[in-house]
Amino acid sequence: MLGDVVSWIVEGAIVDVDGARPGYVRFQRGAVTEVGTLGTDSTRGRVRRIRGIVVPAPVNGHTHLGDAVSDREPPHAPIEEIVRAPDGYKFRLLADTPPGPKRRAMRAALGRMRAEGVAATLDFREEGLEGTRLLRAASRGTGVRTVIFGRPLRRPVDRTEVERLLDVADGVGISSALEEPERVRSLLASACRRRGKYYGLHASEVRRESPDSYLKPRPDLLVHLTFATRDDLEAVVEAGSTVAVCPRSNALFGRRPDLATFAKVGVPTMLGTDNAMFHAPSMLREVEFAYVTARLARRPVPPGFLVRAAYIEPWRFLGRPRWARVQAGGPGRPLVFRLPPEQPEYQLATRATEHLIVRPGPRDP
Numbered sequence: 206m207l208g209d210v211v212s213w214i215v216e217g218a219i220v221d222v223d224g225a226r227p228g229y230v231r232f233q234r235g236a237v238t239e240v241g242t243l244g245t246d247s248t249r250g251r252v253r254r255i256r257g258i259v260v261p262a263p264v265n266g267h268t269h270l271g272d273a274v275s276d277r278e279p280p281h282a283p284i285e286e287i288v289r290a291p292d293g294y295k296f297r298l299l300a301d302t303p304p305g306p307k308r309r310a311m312r313a314a315l316g317r318m319r320a321e322g323v324a325a326t327l328d329f330r331e332e333g334l335e336g337t338r339l340l341r342a343a344s345r346g347t348g349v350r351t352v353i354f355g356r357p358l359r360r361p362v363d364r365t366e367v368e369r370l371l372d373v374a375d376g377v378g379i380s381s382a383l384e385e386p387e388r389v390r391s392l393l394a395s396a397c398r399r400r401g402k403y404y405g406l407h408a409s410e411v412r413r414e415s416p417d418s419y420l421k422p423r424p425d426l427l428v429h430l431t432f433a434t435r436d437d438l439e440a441v442v443e444a445g446s447t448v449a450v451c452p453r454s455n456a457l458f459g460r461r462p463d464l465a466t467f468a469k470v471g472v473p474t475m476l477g478t479d480n481a482m483f484h485a486p487s488m489l490r491e492v493e494f495a496y497v498t499a500r501l502a503r504r505p506v507p508p509g510f511l512v513r514a515a516y517i518e519p520w521r522f523l524g525r526p527r528w529a530r531v532q533a534g535g536p537g538r539p540l541v542f543r544l545p546p547e548q549p550e551y552q553l554a555t556r557a558t559e560h561l562i563v564r565p566g567p568r569d570p
């Protein structure tokens with residue numbers, strides 16, 4: 206297979222932070238060594254070639270990997286009831302599962318993401334410091350950078366608990382402004398600021414909330430905004446927050462983020478697969494579902510917007526913009542899809558499956 210070939214070239218299209226364009230990418234021992242316009246490579250035809258699309262590795266913008274312990278169809282109940290702490294279905298399940306099986310379930314979910322080329326995930330991990338530690342342990346050696354938004358449990362906020370959590374977590378992710386008063390949110394957000402960590406929360410998921418509530422204090426990350434109006438989205442852009450949307454998870458409860466408006470307003474958007482008890486953590490499925498359901502609702506969203514949300518925007522959010530660029534000697538590990546290079550963003554949004562991923566070689570992942 207190609208993995209054994211030391212040097213090869215993908216001819217077709219490149220889709221990265223600089224946009225979609227025809228081009229070629231040369232890989233040597235798994236690393237990108239040349240990028241250019243078609244027909245200008247230095248190999249004079251001596252190297253094996255395939256047709257395809259090269260794109261930065263995707264990032265899952267929102268997960269709850271702890272939920273991967275579930276192996277049943279969750280009850281048909283409102284989402285608030287399923288995920289309500291501490292007695293909803295989800296939290297009872299988490300409480301009833303010992304750490305070993307929980308760690309293995311999270312690790313398996315990360316392995317599955319890895320098989321689809323996902324390089325990082327942003328996870329809201331419940332269960333306090335213990336839950337954060339368990340995910341940190343589960344992620345070791347998986348090759349998926351696991352950005353953990355932990356959740357401190359004590360109320361009123363216990364500073365020592367928060368500081369200890371932030372020693373392990375990359376930030377704090379809370380349920381929502383409906384459940385946490387401003388005083389709690391402010392304490393948590395300022396602890397995150399002081400430590401250079403992320404602060405995030407769910408917002409406007411089951412009904413519209415006023416941006417005044419979830420934007421104060423200013424979050425780095427908002428999740429859902431299913432019920433946000435155009436004005437709300439403009440306020441979010443103004444505040445400089447990034448939004449992770451989860452179309453499959455919302456659809457299960459009869460809801461849909463209006464991504465056409467997100468695109469028009471220019472909301473910095475990522476896509477996430479949300480609770481692992483509802484869906485496989487597949488970014489390829491998430492992107493396709495977002496595209497198809499936008500068409501279904503007669504509110505089409507440009508495929509390029511969805512591709513940016515999955516493959517490019519998260520690297521900006523994570524402060525690693527070079528990972529969003531396909532370049533010689535770059536730090537990222539771009540994916541190659543054996544797909545037609547015509548309209549490459551459309552191909553990636555609707556026709557990409559993990560079987561079409563070509564592994565770039567021995568250094569690969």
Ligand SMILES: [Zn+2]
Pocket residue numbers: 267268269329407428479480
């Ligand atoms: Zn969530």
